[in-house]
Amino acid sequence: MLLNLKNLKTYYRMDNKIIKAVDGVSFQLKSGENLGLVGESGCGKTTTAKSINRILPTNGGIVAGEINFQGRDLARLTEQELNKVRWRDIAMVTQSAMNALNPVYKIGEQMVEAFQTHINISKQEALDRSAHLFSLVGLEKSRLNDYPHQLSGGMKQRVVIAMAMALDPPLIIADEPTTALDVVVQDGILKQFVYLQNKINSSIILVTHDISVVAELCQRTAVMYAGRIMEQGSTREIFKEAYHPYTLGLINAFPTLEAAKEELISIPGSPPNLARELNGCRFKERCPFATELCEKDPEIQEVADQHLVACHYPGRVQEFREKAVLPATWDQEMNTIKVKSKKKRKSVLEVDGLRKVFELKSKDFFGRKKRLLKAVDGVNFKVKEKEILGFAGESGSGKSTLGELVARLQQATEGKILYLGRDISDLKRKRLKSFRKDLQVVFQDPYETLNPRFTVMQTIMEPLKIHKIGDNFFERLEKVKEALHKAELRPVEDYLERFPHQLSGGQRQRVALARAIVLEPKFIIADEPVSMLDVSVRAGILNLLKKLRDELGASIIYISHDLATIRYICDRTAILYLGRIMEIGETETVISKACHPYTKMLLAAVPIPDPDRNRERVDPRGEIPDPIELPNGCRFHARCAQATPNCGFEAKDVEKVIIKAKNHPDYPEVYSQFEQIKKIEIKAYNLELTVELKTDDKESFEEYLWKIAAEWNKSLPKAVVDSSWQGNKLMIEFAGKDEPELRKSKTGQDVACVLYPKK
Known part of the structure; x- marks a missing residue:
């Protein structure tokens, strides 16, 4: 047994009150096993995680219980003894990666510090091991020279994961490691967790409210509520044969791609105030099955092998399961108002050729230099009355900027925004004020x-x-x-x-x-309104948005990276990538019959909340490109496994192949020929490689280069217009390509992809 918590109690003192954040938690964790700790905010999950590592704030402390880790009770160790355990034996991935990294030190310096604090190692050895770890988590070793602010949110989270894995700890505690990250970055991080865990045979405690991630990653699950564990058992039993009404409520509140069209359950009320004296079952005030017996504290019962539940009525579980799926059980009204026929509805909003370009200024040797960042780049769409249009895409796709442009919180660089037939692009003062009365925004945080x-x-x-x-x-x-x-x-x-x-x-x-x-607006823009909320609260907000559309007759733009919530709430969906719409159409068609390779990649990255199903993890093939230097042709081509020679391959793609090879953990053994490349120069779409050949076999080097390039994308070598040698320089030429416009697919949606013919 790796970890054994016995009756752990951790309290905080605030405003002369005692808050019993963790009030008698017990569970066990075997070596190589993953445990998911789920529940709403304020239920004590993070406090439990911090108690194990003894990193509580000054107003908190462990007042009772045992934390037996590898035969030692961590609750009894001195601070000096604990410092030998932290990172070496128990590492922690915190929720906010930016707060976990020191903003004034380079990433490499922080990695070196993590190594040298615990083991005797030189700086160069630490950097070499850090570079190896970075390759495992999908980061280039050049990122060791960056400061935290130079990395995206997903990159920072991967740095923290690499730090956690640095010393091969037996236990890793991950506290909401993927909250607010888009599905592709989340999938990449979880993929690295699994890979590295198999490599070093560690155990993971995953603290999260995203039960789909738990279903894919964890063998056991514990459901916390108000400082106590309501139910724990194997993940399959918790998801398929849950006993506690709270567990049933959480599972039925979670939207999935398969069941997103059903009515979501929203658990009424909120968790109790942990500063008050709580008697009886802590969930009784919100439980639809509570009786007078629930005024008494329930005993923890074993309903199956190692499946424990704190409920008075495990014998009524079949009745609970049948009733828990019904909104009426939770005092929730069914949404019975039907939307009018789409044929009779007129357009409320029309957007044509919308662009937003930010001018960035930087200094070079010759003085000031202008760079243009194209956040929104030629977007066209319509929103009809009483319609919810969803915008999905990775972080950095331009979703929020688009919403702010429509709301006139930012001024568009080009394009028209017609609201009820009137161009709002140039509205000022009274007319803008009148428009704002009709259009309101609900922000993310x-x-x-x-x-x-x-x-x-x-x-x-x-x-x-x-x-x-x-x-x-x-x-x-x-x-x-x-x-x-x-x-x-x-x-x-x-x-x-x-x-x-x-x-x-x-x-x-x-x-x-x-x-x-x-x-009483006619239009609402909801920008990630549920990404930071608990499962049951999220369900309530989504149900409310649908109700507002039907009762107020409002049209809604719903912005999210969560495709399950988009399928649940939206009539039509647009997939945005680098400021352009890649695909748009009826939501059901876009989700079930996706056309664009980018849409398919997003869908493949969505976790499945079913422990019986295995999902093949998506290969994101890099991260979203720089919006300042947009790719040639289709802006998704460099990440597209289906890309053709006509999609716009260019010099930067060959450079990526070479850099990826040089960042490989087995370089130079596997890619020894690339050691001969001394200089890479990019000129527009063309590439100039300076090569110092060990033998004068230029043909062999070229053949090797295109072989490796074809492994990355088989169409890349075919897209080369010409390649020739000038002395020791290899000149590679590519043709400029136009970006594909939206064209109609056989299934009805519009898609910007050369795989579909123009009509």
Whole structure:
């Protein structure tokens, strides 16, 4: 047994109150086994993880219990003894990668420090091992010379994972390692976890609210609620044969690509205040099956081999499972209002040739230099009345910028935005103010959306004052109450005088929605409104958005990287990549009959919340390119396994092949011929390689180069227009290609890909 927690209790002191964040947690973890720790925010998952490593804040402490790790009780070790355990035996991947890295030190320096703190190793040896680790997590060794701010979110998270793996620890604790990352980056990180775990035979404790990730990665699962474990067992039993009503609620609240069209369950209420004395079952206030017996604390029962549940009624499990899938069981109304026929609906918004170019200035030897970043690059689409249009894509695709352009929070560089037939691109002052009354935005982060000095009532009433709606305070107050009621914050009187810090994340997001709908807008832009929320809260917000569309008649642009929520909520979907629409059409068609290779890659990266199914992990073939120097031809060609010679291959693609080979852990043994390349120069689409051949066999070198290039993409060598030698320089020429425009596919959606003929 690697780890054995016995009756762990960890408390915090805040405002002269004792918060029992972890209140009697017990579980075991074998060597080589992964445990998923799931539950809503505030249930004690992160505190449990931090307690194991003893890295609690100063106002927290372990008051009881044992943490037996490899035969030692970590709760009894001194700080000096613990420092020998941390990183060497127990490594931790924290939720926010940016906060885990020191912004003033280069990545390589931080990697070296992690090595030299625990083992006797030279700086060069540490850098060599760091480069090897980087190759395993899909990073180039040149990134060791970068500062944290020079890396994307996914790259920073991979650096932290490489640090965690550096000393081959027996246990890795990963606290929300993929939260707010897009599905492709998430899939890459999980892939590296599995690969490295198999390599060093470590165990993982995965703290998350994304149950699909747990289903794919973990052998055992523990479900936490209000500081205690409600249910634990094998992952298959938890997903297929759950006993506790809370577990059933979480599973039914999670949207999947397969079941996204069904009604999602939203568990009413929120977890209890852990500063209060809690009696009986902690879930009883939210449980649809609670009885008087639940006023008594339930005993933990073993319902199957190592399957434990803290519930009074394991014998009624079949009844619970049948009723838990019904929204009515959770006091949730079914969405019965039907959308009007699409043929009769007119366009509310028309976007034509929309572009947003940011001018970046930098200094070079000759003075100031301008560079253009094309965030949105020629986008066309329409949104009809009472329609939800989804925008999906990786981080950096231009989704949020597009939403801000439509809302006129940014000024477009080119293009038209027609709202109800009127061009809003040049609206100013009163006309812009009138437009803003009709169009409201719900932003991603509920923690930064609301003014911390305003009560809920003041926050929602502010738009009414700005637009002079309502003759007096009491009339506006009624509209505030009505908006809160529609946002399902009930009883509304309980929320009017609260400040944002007195609300949960889900309640904050509902307040943000209430502020948006109090003006009864005709259009709503929802930018990642659920990415930071718990499963059950997410379901409630998604159900609410559909209800607002049907009851208010509002049109909605829904921006997300989560294709499961997009399938659940959106009528049509557009797939965005590097500021361009790659595919657009009916959501069901785009998801079930995807045409563009990029759409297929996104779908392949979505985890499946079914432990019985094995998914082949996606090969992202690199990361999203630099929007400053856009690729030749199709901007996705360098990552596309189906790319043809007409897709726009260029010098940068050959350079990537060479760099990838040089970053290979077995270089130079495997790619010894590439050691002869001394200089790489790119001139437009063409490449100039300076090669110092050990033998004068130029033909052999070229043959080897194209063999390796074909392994990366078979179409790359075929796209070469000409290659010739000038002394020791190999000149490689490529042709400039036009970017493919949207064309109609046989299944009905528009797709920007040369694999589909123009009509």
